Amino acid sequence: MTTPISTPTSTPMNSYEAGKPIMTDLNGQTLLCLRTLTEENPASLETYIKLGGYSALKRIVSENTKATDIITQVKNSGLRGRGGAGFPTGLKWSFMPRYFDGIKYLVCNSDEGEPGTFKDRDIIRYNPHQLIEGMAIAAYTLGARVGYNYIHGEIWQDYDIFEAALHEAKAAGYLGENLFGTNFCFDLYAVHGYGAYICGEETALIESIEGKKGQPRFKPPFPASYGVFGKPTNVNNTESYASIPWIMHHGGEAFAALGVPNSGGTKLFSVSGHVGKPGNYEVKMGTPFTELLEMAGGVWKGRKLKAVIPGGPSTPVMPASAIMGATMDYEGLSKARSSLGAGSMIVMDETTCMVKALHRLSYFFYEESCGQCTPCREGTGWVYRVMTRIVNGKGKMEDLDLLTDVSNNIAGRTICALGEAAATPVLSFIKHFRPEFEYYIQHGKSMVESQMDAVVDGKAEPK
Amino acid sequence: MLSPQAIEKIDYELTKYPADQRLAAVMSALRIVQTERGWLSKESITDVAQYLRIPEIAALEVAGFYNMYDLSPVGQYKITVCTNISCMLRDSDEIVDHLKAKLGVGFNEVTADGKFCLKEGECMGACGGAPLMTVNNHTMHEFLTPEKVDAILEALK
Numbered sequence: 001m002t003t004p005i006s007t008p009t010s011t012p013m014n015s016y017e018a019g020k021p022i023m024t025d026l027n028g029q030t031l032l033c034l035r036t037l038t039e040e041n042p043a044s045l046e047t048y049i050k051l052g053g054y055s056a057l058k059r060i061v062s063e064n065t066k067a068t069d070i071i072t073q074v075k076n077s078g079l080r081g082r083g084g085a086g087f088p089t090g091l092k093w094s095f096m097p098r099y100f101d102g103i104k105y106l107v108c109n110s111d112e113g114e115p116g117t118f119k120d121r122d123i124i125r126y127n128p129h130q131l132i133e134g135m136a137i138a139a140y141t142l143g144a145r146v147g148y149n150y151i152h153g154e155i156w157q158d159y160d161i162f163e164a165a166l167h168e169a170k171a172a173g174y175l176g177e178n179l180f181g182t183n184f185c186f187d188l189y190a191v192h193g194y195g196a197y198i199c200g201e202e203t204a205l206i207e208s209i210e211g212k213k214g215q216p217r218f219k220p221p222f223p224a225s226y227g228v229f230g231k232p233t234n235v236n237n238t239e240s241y242a243s244i245p246w247i248m249h250h251g252g253e254a255f256a257a258l259g260v261p262n263s264g265g266t267k268l269f270s271v272s273g274h275v276g277k278p279g280n281y282e283v284k285m286g287t288p289f290t291e292l293l294e295m296a297g298g299v300w301k302g303r304k305l306k307a308v309i310p311g312g313p314s315t316p317v318m319p320a321s322a323i324m325g326a327t328m329d330y331e332g333l334s335k336a337r338s339s340l341g342a343g344s345m346i347v348m349d350e351t352t353c354m355v356k357a358l359h360r361l362s363y364f365f366y367e368e369s370c371g372q373c374t375p376c377r378e379g380t381g382w383v384y385r386v387m388t389r390i391v392n393g394k395g396k397m398e399d400l401d402l403l404t405d406v407s408n409n410i411a412g413r414t415i416c417a418l419g420e421a422a423a424t425p426v427l428s429f430i431k432h433f434r435p436e437f438e439y440y441i442q443h444g445k446s447m448v449e450s451q452m453d454a455v456v457d458g459k460a461e462p463k
Numbered sequence: 464m465l466s467p468q469a470i471e472k473i474d475y476e477l478t479k480y481p482a483d484q485r486l487a488a489v490m491s492a493l494r495i496v497q498t499e500r501g502w503l504s505k506e507s508i509t510d511v512a513q514y515l516r517i518p519e520i521a522a523l524e525v526a527g528f529y530n531m532y533d534l535s536p537v538g539q540y541k542i543t544v545c546t547n548i549s550c551m552l553r554d555s556d557e558i559v560d561h562l563k564a565k566l567g568v569g570f571n572e573v574t575a576d577g578k579f580c581l582k583e584g585e586c587m588g589a590c591g592g593a594p595l596m597t598v599n600n601h602t603m604h605e606f607l608t609p610e611k612v613d614a615i616l617e618a619l620k
Contacts, residue, residue, distance in 0.1 A: 103481075112588035115547045121588055148479070153494075153531050154587035156601035189479040194490060194600075195531035197585060211486035211521075213528040229484060272549035272590035279591040313548065344590075346549055360551050367585060370528075 027281075027295050030258065032266045033242040034282050036127045043161055045168045048129035054174050056248035057133050061140055061180045067098075070141045074244070076252030078264025082119075083109055083200070083237030084311065084342040086330050095224040096142045097232050105233040106144035106188075107223075108135055108241055109205055110151045113197035114312035114421075115364060116344035119268035120238035122280045124151065125158040127242065128165035132188060134241035136174065137248060139186040142234050146187050149238075150205050153194040163190045197368035201416045202235040204370065215372045216416035237342075239268055259285030263329035267343050271296040274303070274349040285329040292328055293347070303349040307432070311341020313361050314421030316428035317354075338428075353446040354433040358425055359387040365422035376419045379410035383426055390437070393444030400430055400437055465510050469495050473514060485515045489525050493532055498601070502533040530585070531600050537580040538573040540619050543597045546583055549590035558594045559583075561609040565616065579616075 026038075035051060036042035048054070060070065075090030096104065108131065110120045123131055135147050151159045166188060169175045177185045196214045198204045203217035206228050227233020243265055247255045256264035263285035269292055272278045276297020283292060289308075299305045305320040310328075316338045318326075326336040333340045348357065366384040371377045383406055386399050407423035414420075430437055439447035465473070476491040492511045497503050503526050512522040526532040533541065542562065546555045563569060566579050573580045589595055592605025596612075604615055 113586050115586040116549050116590050117586075118588050118590050152588045153529070153600070154584070154597060155589060155603065156597075157603060191479065192490065192494070194494060194529040195585070196529045208490065209487060210484070211489040211517075211525065213524055229481065270591060272593060273552040278549075278553075278593065309548075346552070346590075348552060352552065357548060357551070360546070360548055364547055364585060 028291065029282050029295070030266050030284050031282050032246050032258075033123055033130065033239055033268060034127055034280070035246075036130070042126040043128055043165065045129055045165070045172060048127070048133075052249070053129050053245070054133050054172075056245045057136050057140070057174065058180055060137060060248060061182055061184050064182070067141045067143070070137070070248070073247055073252040077243075077247045077255035078252075078259065078262065079240060079243055079247065079255065080263065080330065081237055082239035082243075082267070082342065084114070084314070086340060089236060089240050092224075092236070093138070093142060093234065095222070096234050097225065098143070100143070100232050103146060103231055104142060104144045105228040105231055106135055106139045106142065106147035107202075107206065107209070107228060107233055107235040108147065108149040108238055109200065109202060109235055110149055110238045111193050111200040111205055112152050112155075112342075113193075113200050113368075114314060114342060114344060115361070116272050116309065116312050116346040117270055117342045118272070119270045119280050119343060121152070121155050121158055122268070123238050123242050124149075124155075125161045128162050129169060130245055131162075131238060131242045132165060132169050132174065134244035135188055136179075136186050137244050138234065138236070138241060139188075140184055144234065145185060146189075148189050148191050148209055148228070150199070150209060151190060151192050153192050156192075159190060159192055166190060196370075197364075198370045198416070198418060201418065204416065205235070206233065213370070215370045216418075218415055260327070260329050260331075262331055263340075267328065267340075269328065269343040269345055271345045271347065273345075273347040274300050274352070275347045276300045283328070286327050286332065287329075289323050289326045289328055292345070296345075296347075299347065299349050301349070303351065305347070306350045306352055307348045307354070309344075309346040309348075309425075310338050312344035313346075313364070313425045314417070315339040315341040316424055317432060319432050322432075351448060351452060353448045354429055354436050355387075355440045355446060356391060358429040359384075359391045361425045362387045362422075365418070365425075369418060369422070373414040373419065375410045375413040376422065379406050379419075380422050382406050383410075383422070390440055395441040395444075397438070397441055399441065400434070404430060465496065465514055466499060469499055470514070486517045486521060489515055489517065489522055490529070493522065493526050494600075497532060498599075501539070502536050536573065536577075537582075539578050541580045541582060541599050543582040543584035543600070545585070545587050545593070545595055547586040547590075549586075550593040550595060553593040555594040555607075557609065558596070558607050558612060561612055565613070578619075 036047050039047045071093050079089040080086040112120050193199045199208045199214040201216045204214035208214045223233040223235050258265050266282050267285050268282045281295050308323045309317045318338050322336050326332050330340050362384045366380040369376045369380045407426040410419045411423035436447050472495045473492045476488045480487040496507050508522050512519040570583045594607045595605040597603050
């Protein structure tokens with residue numbers, strides 16, 4: 001049974017406006033990237049040092065640890081890129097040229113713009129020093145002299161927090177010249193986007209750092225050989241770097257053991273949409289979906305679960321029946337025919353109209369296509385116009401095949417993955433919820449909303 | 464002409480890049496000038512380009528590509544509401560309708576007194592706090608309700 005939509009009363013856990021971000025009830029979480037959250041001032045250097053922060057960096061640099069040993073630890077950890085692609089971090093690190101005559105760069109991708117993704121924001125605002133330490137360890141390992149953390153422009157207050165943390169770290173001798181009395185030097189800077197989803201794609205991000213439009217580059221060459229200012233560059237996600245200090249403390253095997261085979265460690269899940277307590281939850285890889293949903297307060301208002309987009313809209317939507325038995329790790333979700341992505345769980349209850357949800361997503365990809373590749377630039381506009389026609393009650397049954405055809409002609413025909421990302425919601429929404437689309441086209445109105453109206457009308461009738 | 468304050472801030476940003484890569488600072492230079500002047504006029508673009516010693520077109524194409532830069536006036540307060548999926552599921556439509564009724568403007572319009580402009584935004588990467596909006600790009604307000612929006616607008620008056 002549905003209930004009328006009302007104002008949410010939930011109190012999310014990690015937010016400016018929910019008061020102190022201190023976490024007294026871990027609620028089954030395993031805090032690793034967000035481990036400072038249990039403290040009074042989570043973002044301060046003092047807090048981080050108290051928790052043993054920067055000791056891994058100090059030991060590695062002072063003892064002149066071999067880069068290959070560090071890369072071996074990262075490989076053993078099973079850490080896979082947390083930005084969505086899931087590429088093994090240790091393997092990526094081994095692609096950086098060891099010897100290069102000139103400056104090598106390190107880049108952190110904190111440009112979260114995939115709808116439903118907001119995990120890196122909490123690392124930046126609640127545990128910035130762990131990210132800085134992770135980047136410094138990576139810089140030492142890969143021989144990078146300069147680093148940039150590229151932060152999503154919309155979370156400006158958090159950009160300021162990170163800049164302040166950088167100044168703190170530099171003043172305390174964790175960044176800059178000749179660290180710990182050695183010849184290791186690393187300068188790290190905060191830079192920002194200003195409203196372009198595409199800059200989350202690593203080569204578009206590099207273009208943006210260089211002060212250009214964020215249009216992805218052809219790969220190869222990969223950033224490891226031709227990155228920022230044409231120099232060898234390693235790009236990782238925020239959460240990936242923030243996992244490194246823990247791995248260096250406890251060893252790669254210990255990190256791997258936290259998770260399940262092929263998905264080592266913990267993972268931050270951004271849970272948004274129709275749940276009681278939206279927010280970030282850091283849990284061990286392999287945690288059952290049902291447990292995570294329960295942590296997030298369950299489906300709000302006592303309603304039934306309809307669908308979940310498990311890793312951001314570029315991962316296929318899953319009907320409730322498909323995700324209820326799934327575990328939250330790379331293989332668990334691929335077995336259930338979707339993907340972990342960035343761990344951005346968008347939860348939709350039974351009152352959600354999937355046609356309107358897809359309409360909004362299609363506008364997003366149309367708006368955010370960088371315009372460089374014709375199939376994506378034209379195709380996303382085409383999909384959006386057809387979806388608008390359907391939502392306005394002017395759809396034709398052939399439109400469903402047209403949407404599928406256009407999407408299949410975007411995917412795989414573009415320089416970057418935005419093409420696939422734009423096609424995925426179209427293909428998966430129609431695949432799993434085809435009757436809703438057909439109803440909308442036949443009746444010129446939403447099936448779900450019609451059912452809700454019927455319920456409300458039924459109640460209103462005198463007995 | 465850039466103000467001394469703007470120049471100081473741009474100079475700080477330039478320290479982040481190699482000396483021969485002044486173009487790299489264009490993202491922050493445009494942001495700094497826009498924050499100071501409210502929006503980016505042709506003249507502002509020229510000022511930034513001249514200071515960074517880059518072609519004007521290089522500054523203009525960046526300003527036109529990223530949607531937090533404004534190439535037309537946006538009033539004293541630009542309010543950008545996210546309507547993307549996570550916000551939509553938490554009823555951002557109600558917030559948008561409320562703002563439109565309260566301000567008497569639609570998206571991309573400025574109120575008659577030049578005080579407010581309403582914009583539709585794309586995902587801001589803070590979906591746990593949905594529905595949400597930013598004021599002048601840099602201040603985010605989360606967990607919005609119509610009452611909360613009223614209080615925010617009141618404080619800006």
